Amino acid sequence: xxxxxxxxxxxxxxxxxxxxxxxxxxxxxxxxxxxxxxxxxxxxxxxxxxxxxxxxxxxxxxxxxxxxxxxxxxxxxxxxxxxxxxxxxxxxxxxxxxxxxxxxxxxxxxxxxxxxxxxxxxxxxxxxxxxxxxxxxxxxxxxxxxxxxxxxxxxxxxxxxxxxxxxxxxxxxxxxxxxxxxxxxxxxxxxxx
Ligand SMILES: Cc1cc2nc3c(=O)[nH]c(=O)nc-3n(C[C@H](O)[C@H](O)[C@H](O)COP(=O)(O)O)c2cc1C
Numbered sequence: 001x002x003x004x005x006x007x008x009x010x011x012x013x014x015x016x017x018x019x020x021x022x023x024x025x026x027x028x029x030x031x032x033x034x035x036x037x038x039x040x041x042x043x044x045x046x047x048x049x050x051x052x053x054x055x056x057x058x059x060x061x062x063x064x065x066x067x068x069x070x071x072x073x074x075x076x077x078x079x080x081x082x083x084x085x086x087x088x089x090x091x092x093x094x095x096x097x098x099x100x101x102x103x104x105x106x107x108x109x110x111x112x113x114x115x116x117x118x119x120x121x122x123x124x125x126x127x128x129x130x131x132x133x134x135x136x137x138x139x140x141x142x143x144x145x146x147x148x149x150x151x152x153x154x155x156x157x158x159x160x161x162x163x164x165x166x167x168x169x170x171x172x173x174x175x176x177x178x179x180x181x182x183x184x185x186x187x188x189x190x191x192x193x
Contacts, residue, residue: 002181
């Protein structure tokens with residue numbers, strides 16, 4: 001965690017390891033979620049044409065999307081109805097009952113928010129995995145999700161955020177060696193009672 005950091009500048013000629021990317025697919029698939037709900041899709045975009053299109057709707061992240069080798073787009077199921085069909089088909093009765101008693105009664109807005117939270121867990125998993133594997137990456141909420149959706153055409157899902165993966169530029173000023181980690185003090189955020 002001390003060594004990982006958000007890459008701000010990639011080496012466009014850098015390589016990524018295909019075997020490691022396959023591992024990341026499996027790691028994402030293994031992410032935990034409430035009642036094992038898994039309301040997600042992860043779209044791996046490595047083709048230059050699609051990456052370039054995404055770069056144009058990525059605000060200050062344009063260059064990162066272009067110069068990284070891969071962009072993983074994290075998506076969530078759009079409709080609560082589709083989500084309920086998925087859990088009915090895949091989860092044990094106990095989990096579905098928990099959902100029906102504890103989540104469903106709270107209404108559509110709550111359910112959608114709850115589903116998105118599950119997708120963020122998979123972001124934490126991915127960032128930790130990248131840290132462990134020494135993979136350079138950038139989490140990016142600074143994208144236009146609706147524009148991403150038009151480009152990616154994954155009908156039942158909508159984009160939430162993305163992660164760029166590539167090889168950092170040695171000139172990246174955001175590396176901890178040039179830009180030491182800034183965090184609130186542990187005793188301000190971790191309390192004991
Ligand atoms: C959910 C999320 C969204 C983020 N969005 C962006 C982004 O769009 N562009 C960017 O350069 N950094 C983005 N960041 C990086 C954060 O600014 C960064 O994690 C934070 O400043 C801590 O720095 P570090 O990751 O280098 O330790 C994002 C981080 C997270 C977790």
